[in-house]
Amino acid sequence: MKVLINEKERVVDKASVYELRDEFKKNADIVILNGFPIKDDINVQEGDRICFIKKGEMPKKEELEALMASRHTPKVHETLKRGKVAIAGAGGLGSNVAISLARIGVGHIKVIDFDVVEPSNLNRQQYYIKHIGMKKVYALKEILTEINPFIEVEVLDLKVEKDNIKDIFNGFDIVVEAFDNAVYKALLVGEILKNFKKTKIISASGMAGFYSNNIIYTKKINDRLYICGDRIHEAGINEGLMAPRVGIVANHEANTVLRLLLNEIEV
Template sequence: MNIFVNEKIYSFEYGVTAFEVRDIIKKDADIVVFNGFIIKEDVILKENDRLVLIKRGEIPDKEELEHLLVSRHTPSVHQKIKNAKVGIAGLGGLGSNVALLLSRMGVGKLLLVDFDVVEPSNLNRQQYFIRHIGMKKVDALTEIIGEINPFVSIESKNVFVEQSNIQSIFSDVDIIVEAFDNPKSKAALVNEVLTKMPDKKIIAASGMGGYFSSNLIKTKRVTDKFYLVGDEFSEARPGQGLMSPRVCIAASHQANMVIRILLCQDNA
């Protein structure tokens, strides 16, 4: 029978176990990932099961690195999302977090769109570091993603998004993540996509200010191509700022919805 070991196919007799395969192929591996789950007890393998064998502290070669990066995924997930292209409009608290989450998932292509630079007040919730202050956000985030998953193809556009350029910017993406702070920009993007880009799905956000309960943030499917994340009432305003925990929760909702759409699980 065929077993995938670090994404290479090997043939074994029926009845072979995970630890037996480890001892044959990589005896010094101290982490054994079986179909996305680290196992401590041996299991009998079946046809097309997947094992990833990892030695702690060992830096793999480039050929093997991508497989190890996604070793904790459910089998077949990586193959389904690797060819996708996701556009992220705005690289602040939402967008920078969404970009990193999708990079860690192994989404194959990201389009990063923002016109701003990193400044100190961004650091309370956005995925940048002190060394990035003054850098264009598209450049800083491209650098960070390259340090996490160099197999993600990044296209960046340092441009202010407005109604006149929305279609040209996002023409070739599968899904658009709306991650703007500016309500006018939010409305322009959502309206343009819903009325003039029938082949695109968009995930927008509304309501994540203050320190209300995190359980109020949810994902709602508004139409078959429009999804809304947030609590829909706690917009940022004087006396009700934006803080990392709730912003990151909303960003995680958006990233998770992207993956669900790509895996055709968005009807549930």
């Protein structure tokens, strides 16, 4: 029967996972079967995906991508690899969304922003002190490439305006709105819905303060528009932005991207 071992197709006789470990990587500390690390031996089935990992060992380049995705549900990685997602804004929302999408292996990520990293960003955005003064898109590209060198990261250092939206977002499956300005949020959402009939857009509303986690939710507005957040607590005077709630909303957006790429259209 045919199985995948560290993403290489092998033809094996009827065997158990541990028997294959002893044959292919006897010193493996971690054994992952179809996305789940097993502690007890199991008989192998046709089409199983098995990964053998030695803790602390740098894998060969040709194995690294497969091992990075070994905790995925089987066949998910191939779909995500074909995904094209644009993120408008590289601040608290955008930087967090981008990192989650890079970690799951979305194949093409485009980030658009014109701002620079400054000290007050560091309480919630995915940058480091060394990035202060650097353009956000270039700092974020550096981070994403270190996380996952097997994806394409495209960045644009410019401001999104009505007259450049068509050029910037043409050809993308999903657009993530990650602005902190209500006027530009509305502009981007409206232009995407009007100009791209198949592109889906995920927006955010309400993430300020340190209110309950459990009032943050994702709402499907229609087949192409999804909104994440509590839709109440916007940033303002006496309503600051802090990493935990911003991160929760950002990962609502990222998980909605994941679901849509996998054709799961309900929230």
